[in-house]
Amino acid sequence: MSHVVSVSGPHDPNSVPVPEGDVIPPELLGQSLLDQSGLDQASRNAALSHSYRERPTEHGLNGSLPSIDFQPLSMSALSDLHPSVEVFPYDRDLVEVDTVVFGFGRLSKGLVVAGHDLAMRENFDQARASGVAVVTFMHPCEDLVAQDCLYSHHTLNGRGMKTRVVGAIKEAYFAPEQESQVLEALSRESTRFLKIVVSLPGYHLNERRELDLKNPEIQNDILTLRARRLIENRPEAANELHPESEDLSVSVLGFSPTKCTNRSLAERPLRTPTAFIVEGLGRRRDTHTEPLTVLSFENARHNGGMVRRSVLGFAQMVDGSLYNWIKDKNDYFPDTVIDRIVPGMGPAEMERAWRSLGARDQHAIFSEKFGIQFIQDRDHLERAFFPRGTPGWASIDGVILTPHTSPAVDTKIRLVNGLHVALGWLGSRTGCHYSYEVLHLPGMSSLLRDMLHEEIAPHVDPFPSREIGNTIESILTDRFNNPELPDPVTRLNNDAVRKFRERVIPSINDCIAQGRAFPGLSLAVASWLVTHCSREWIPVKRESGEGAQLQYFDEDHSPIPTPVENSEAAYFPSLERLSDPYEMLRCRDLFGDFLPVNEQFIGSVERAIDFLLEHKLKEPGVTKYLEMCRNGLPEDN
Numbered sequence: 001m002s003h004v005v006s007v008s009g010p011h012d013p014n015s016v017p018v019p020e021g022d023v024i025p026p027e028l029l030g031q032s033l034l035d036q037s038g039l040d041q042a043s044r045n046a047a048l049s050h051s052y053r054e055r056p057t058e059h060g061l062n063g064s065l066p067s068i069d070f071q072p073l074s075m076s077a078l079s080d081l082h083p084s085v086e087v088f089p090y091d092r093d094l095v096e097v098d099t100v101v102f103g104f105g106r107l108s109k110g111l112v113v114a115g116h117d118l119a120m121r122e123n124f125d126q127a128r129a130s131g132v133a134v135v136t137f138m139h140p141c142e143d144l145v146a147q148d149c150l151y152s153h154h155t156l157n158g159r160g161m162k163t164r165v166v167g168a169i170k171e172a173y174f175a176p177e178q179e180s181q182v183l184e185a186l187s188r189e190s191t192r193f194l195k196i197v198v199s200l201p202g203y204h205l206n207e208r209r210e211l212d213l214k215n216p217e218i219q220n221d222i223l224t225l226r227a228r229r230l231i232e233n234r235p236e237a238a239n240e241l242h243p244e245s246e247d248l249s250v251s252v253l254g255f256s257p258t259k260c261t262n263r264s265l266a267e268r269p270l271r272t273p274t275a276f277i278v279e280g281l282g283r284r285r286d287t288h289t290e291p292l293t294v295l296s297f298e299n300a301r302h303n304g305g306m307v308r309r310s311v312l313g314f315a316q317m318v319d320g321s322l323y324n325w326i327k328d329k330n331d332y333f334p335d336t337v338i339d340r341i342v343p344g345m346g347p348a349e350m351e352r353a354w355r356s357l358g359a360r361d362q363h364a365i366f367s368e369k370f371g372i373q374f375i376q377d378r379d380h381l382e383r384a385f386f387p388r389g390t391p392g393w394a395s396i397d398g399v400i401l402t403p404h405t406s407p408a409v410d411t412k413i414r415l416v417n418g419l420h421v422a423l424g425w426l427g428s429r430t431g432c433h434y435s436y437e438v439l440h441l442p443g444m445s446s447l448l449r450d451m452l453h454e455e456i457a458p459h460v461d462p463f464p465s466r467e468i469g470n471t472i473e474s475i476l477t478d479r480f481n482n483p484e485l486p487d488p489v490t491r492l493n494n495d496a497v498r499k500f501r502e503r504v505i506p507s508i509n510d511c512i513a514q515g516r517a518f519p520g521l522s523l524a525v526a527s528w529l530v531t532h533c534s535r536e537w538i539p540v541k542r543e544s545g546e547g548a549q550l551q552y553f554d555e556d557h558s559p560i561p562t563p564v565e566n567s568e569a570a571y572f573p574s575l576e577r578l579s580d581p582y583e584m585l586r587c588r589d590l591f592g593d594f595l596p597v598n599e600q601f602i603g604s605v606e607r608a609i610d611f612l613l614e615h616k617l618k619e620p621g622v623t624k625y626l627e628m629c630r631n632g633l634p635e636d637n
Contacts, residue, residue, distance in 0.1 A: 451524075
């Protein structure tokens, strides 16, 4: 998430913001850092390590830490925490690691590790084999280790803040310095899952979403592992020049090719998550260890297939037999779909977290209560992606195991993002600034709840009714009605044409196909059209001289913040010509070929437009609209 860092938002196709992750920045790995021709390999590795330590430690904190006289969070401090803090019930001394997590940014702390902790709490009598080993790539994790690998997770909703201490992490490693420990964690028998929570550049993919073999870091790691295997098979080759060194540039090797022996390459530290995955799987093969399931939490469609292509592409360049083994024996790369808003932490947020906790926590994190994790549990051939089980996952609210994630993506886009669009444009007619203010208007909560249950949910991939019902209530109460994480209405209204086409129109089409009424979605469309047509170009004074700015007005003709970027006009020139909502309704540029000639669509939205032009969505508008809907008036054909 982004951003969000939200998780809200897939890159692909409609998402919520992209999550922040821990990946090695390319600028730290180029020639300027590693071109140390006069240094031995140990000195070069030390220079690499030092470059990381010079960077400010990033805890998602924007600004300096507050100075509050609390003792640091640790196991010994648990008894002195604020009485309202929920401490884990399981015995950490009995916990074994079964999950390795790559990345410890906001999304990792606020959703992935926090969710793992919840599963351990639900099944704490079986939690001895459910711990986490966290691996960071950008920032050292001594401060996390100093806290006994504990951190606090603070969930925010309309009822305030709930604080708990996450105890799931048993080990924490900094990959550039602790390669052997990371590989040991990946290859041990108890480890069943690898969860990757790094941002998209950390995957080192090209434009086809395949491994970028031209990337210097990928080239480095491929050569490093090749050299290691060569020396393992033929120890006397250690001091020989590596056969590929003459074809490589200094910027790739970091030192002169004439000094590039197999030993010097083999001693170089691994830099990329992909290299660690391949080497870890190689060690599992060599020791005949049980399979490892690899999950990506990148917000992209088919993220499991993306990681699979990356891993197989890397393995093929290093060891053909390992490539075949992964395909035949460890081909477990399920897709995931996630959504949670995990905001950054400023000094004020950090101080609030510490006071709620009663201790200093360098890794405190806020998040909303709402959260979704769709996890693919089998492929199209009904082959399970989790041959060693999913301990307690299905018992956690928001975690849904599903055979296919493409319908899950559509479910999320329609239920969550579709309601984003509707709520934003309904809010534009009320003068409200934030989504939670819109929900507090009389009748609005009922309108949106009916919209989700009757107009959107019936057309999404069927999940158990309990999960859909819980999800809908959580969307309304935990995502939108949350003054702790206020969401500006104007943000929801950006890029309106694309959002309506991808998030709202499919539900309207399905309602028409099934003969269902869609009064709520019609009112959202009408609000967009009426608001768009209330715009005026007003003169403004700019540094470069006179200019113009698009200004919108609410139902009282009071100026409201501009909800959309003017770039939409570049893609839909007809928007600039249209100033009548009834005319816009028949615009094929906006609604395609079918809806502008469909009588049910035209009639339903026109009646909603009529209503908006005659009534206010403030009191008593929504209530009156609902009464008309119940009497059958707005949807009569």
